[in-house]
Amino acid sequence: MSGAKSIVHDQAQSRFVIYVDDQEAGFAEYVQDGSVRDFNHTVVSGEFRGQGLSKPLICEALMATKEAGLKVKASCSAVEAFVEKNPDFKELLA
Template identity: 65%
Template sequence: MSEARTVRHDPSQSRYVIEVGGQEAGFAEYVERDGVRDFSHTVVDPQFRGQGLSSPLIAAALDGTREAGLRAKASCSAVERFVSKNEDYRDLIV
């Protein structure tokens, strides 16, 4: 049985965090300015790599950005790759 994965927004730290079994496994960090969240850094902790965590993390971060009525910038290469493979998010990118 796999451990529960959840993504939460931590606005005080300007990032989205993915947790596995209640333990922080990675995050997508952003800077928000003028209605745009610039995702600059995405990290998955080495002990959690290879579990496919970056895609659900980035998807949740972009979904949350859309729900907040904001646009996104993909300064992070992981976010840029995700958007290039998932056309439903391309309209969100400035």
């Protein structure tokens, strides 16, 4: 079973990181160009796969991007699929 989860925006590394019990479990990386964050790489580490971590990670990354008044480009297939399944986020697409 997975433990306590937290998601942190690591602005220095241009990525959102998900932790499980204080251990880095995955991240959603982006490149920011002006007012657009291009989410180009999402990874969940092997031992954490299958725990449904990418969905809350991507959701938090997109919500934080929206709150910052920025747009999203979904170069990463996981982010693109998330937006397809959650049409409320389509308004964020650049």
